[in-house]
Amino acid sequence: MRIVILSSRFPKRGKFVGGAEISALNVARGMAEKKHEVYVVTRRQQNLEKDGFKLREINFISKPTPIRYLSTAFFMVRELLKIRPDVIYCQTLLSESFAGIMAGKLLRIPVAVRAVGEIYVRTSFFQRLMFKVIIRNSAVVMPLTRHMASAIHSCCKSAKCEIVPEGVDYGFFRKYPEKGKRPDSVLFVGSLTLLKSVDTLLEAFKTVEKELPKATLTLIGDGDKSEELKKLSKKLGLKRVYFMGSKTRDDVAGYMKSSSLLVLPSVSEGFPLVITEAMASGLPVIATRIRGIPEIIEDGRNGYLVEPKKPEELAEKIIFLLKHKEARKKMSLNNTEKSKKFDWDVIADKLLEVFEGLVNNVKKNFKK
Numbered sequence: 001m002r003i004v005i006l007s008s009r010f011p012k013r014g015k016f017v018g019g020a021e022i023s024a025l026n027v028a029r030g031m032a033e034k035k036h037e038v039y040v041v042t043r044r045q046q047n048l049e050k051d052g053f054k055l056r057e058i059n060f061i062s063k064p065t066p067i068r069y070l071s072t073a074f075f076m077v078r079e080l081l082k083i084r085p086d087v088i089y090c091q092t093l094l095s096e097s098f099a100g101i102m103a104g105k106l107l108r109i110p111v112a113v114r115a116v117g118e119i120y121v122r123t124s125f126f127q128r129l130m131f132k133v134i135i136r137n138s139a140v141v142m143p144l145t146r147h148m149a150s151a152i153h154s155c156c157k158s159a160k161c162e163i164v165p166e167g168v169d170y171g172f173f174r175k176y177p178e179k180g181k182r183p184d185s186v187l188f189v190g191s192l193t194l195l196k197s198v199d200t201l202l203e204a205f206k207t208v209e210k211e212l213p214k215a216t217l218t219l220i221g222d223g224d225k226s227e228e229l230k231k232l233s234k235k236l237g238l239k240r241v242y243f244m245g246s247k248t249r250d251d252v253a254g255y256m257k258s259s260s261l262l263v264l265p266s267v268s269e270g271f272p273l274v275i276t277e278a279m280a281s282g283l284p285v286i287a288t289r290i291r292g293i294p295e296i297i298e299d300g301r302n303g304y305l306v307e308p309k310k311p312e313e314l315a316e317k318i319i320f321l322l323k324h325k326e327a328r329k330k331m332s333l334n335n336t337e338k339s340k341k342f343d344w345d346v347i348a349d350k351l352l353e354v355f356e357g358l359v360n361n362v363k364k365n366f367k368k
Contacts, residue, residue: 001352001359002037004085006096008072010042011049020116022273024091026167028053030348041079041096043072056083073099077106085109087355093118097134110139110358112351114164117270119143119151120291128155135159139358142351144271145292162354165296166271167347170339173280176253184215184322187259187283189252192223195268197288199225199232200311204265206236207315212322216240218255220247256281260328261321267308269293279339284331286317302334 007024024040032038032052042048044057058075061067076099080088088104090097090113097113104111113134121127135141135156142164143149149161186205190196198219205217217238219229222245233241247255256262262278264287275296278285285303287293297303304317321328340346 001087001355002039002083002085003031003087003089003355004039004041004080004083005089005091006076006080006100007040007042007091008094008096009091010040010045010055020091023114023166025049025051026169026344027089027348027351030344031352034348034352036352039083039085041076041083069095069098072096073102076100077103081106086359087112089351089355090114092116093131093134097138098130101134101137104139105137108362110355110362111137112140112142112354112358113138115141115143115148115152117268119148119155120268120270132156140354142354145295147292147295148270164347164350164354165342166273166276167344168273168276168280168339168342170280170343172249173253173256173277174282174336174339176250176257176281178257179254180258181260182216182258183260184212185259186215186217186318186322187220187255187262187278188217188264189220189255189262189274189277190264190266190272191221192219192226192229194225195266196223197265197267197308198229200265200309200314201263202229202232202236202238202241203311204315204318205238205241207312208318208322209238209240211319214240215318215322216242218242218244218259220244220252220255222246252277253281256283259283261286261318263314263318264288264293265306265308265314266290271296276339276342279335279342282332282336284321284328284335286314286321302331302338 005028009021011021011025028038028040029051038053040053041056043060056079058079061071072095080103088100088111090100093115100111140160140162141152142162143152144166149163152159192198208215261284266288271292275285285297287297288308289305299305306313
């Protein structure tokens with residue numbers, strides 16, 4: 001098959017990036033390895049990753065935001081008309097999906113759309129309308145969780161959904177060399193923004209430090225709340241909290257291998273990639289009981305679920321896991337095993353199965 005992946009964002013070499021970029025790269029790489037002709041169409045940047053697939057970079061106008069979306073869609077459509085693929089795969093419900101739908105109509109080919117966390121953030125009338133148009137005109141929408149599928153159906157009851165979870169580079173995180181565990185070490189990886197609720201984690205860690213004075217909290221990531229959170233840490237009198245800023249993928253893997261557990265205290269998430277990365281690294285995970293996270297973390301089996309904005313409950317679970325090595329070991333084994341089903345090779349096979357079905361349906365209809 002000739003497959004085009006549309007993604008407005010794409011990883012730069014050696015940089016630690018978000019889930020959408022990582023997903024686009026690994027899906028493209030996995031499908032190319034399976035001998036399909038794969039193109040990635042993305043916005044022009046410097047030093048983008050290339051690995052077995054064909055990369056087409058488009059121009060766009062960066063500001064204002066509506067013009068960025070429209071210019072991205074226009075140049076993506078133009079590129080798609082040159083490539084003439086068998087199927088179009090859009091990474092999000094944003095500008096690339098709008099481009100995919102338009103090109104799909106012109107070329108009479110199926111369009112598959114990946115739905116991520118943006119389905120939960122339909123704030124404006126224009127955004128709600130755009131999502132409805134995209135979902136109604138997609139051959140299939142692929143949410144990451146059952147909870148996300150419900151959100152899509154609340155937006156458009158007629159949507160055809162195929163749940164395909166986020167993937168993880170299982171081999172990379174599982175086999176990353178371990179340099180020795182740091183005892184009583186808690187890790188957070190993510191953006192330092194309001195939705196990640198890192199303030200709740202800092203408040204919880206004040207209780208943890210009183211109970212376990214040698215415990216450490218390492219925070220990897222940057223964001224608009226970075227300075228505010230550093231001030232809060234000082235105000236709370238926390239002595240063993242380390243703000244590391246953004247790190248490379250290798251650095252993140254190293255921290256995961258050396259930590260005792262991962263905490264994700266978010267108040268809003270779609271399918272956090274960091275959870276499956278931690279699972280592949282053999283880390284127990286404490287996360288909030290929101291949206292699709294309970295579909296990944298089974299409370300008491302491979303981690304713990306807590307209510308959002310509850311520092312006392314979060315502190316209790318952190319202290320329990322730091323004090324009970326056998327519980328951590330059991331969760332570690334369960335996570336390592338469960339994370340295999342999220343391996344990118346498995347996810348690529350699921351996507352290809354969906355794509356082949358869509359292409360075959362088009363061929364059948366054409367013969368009629």
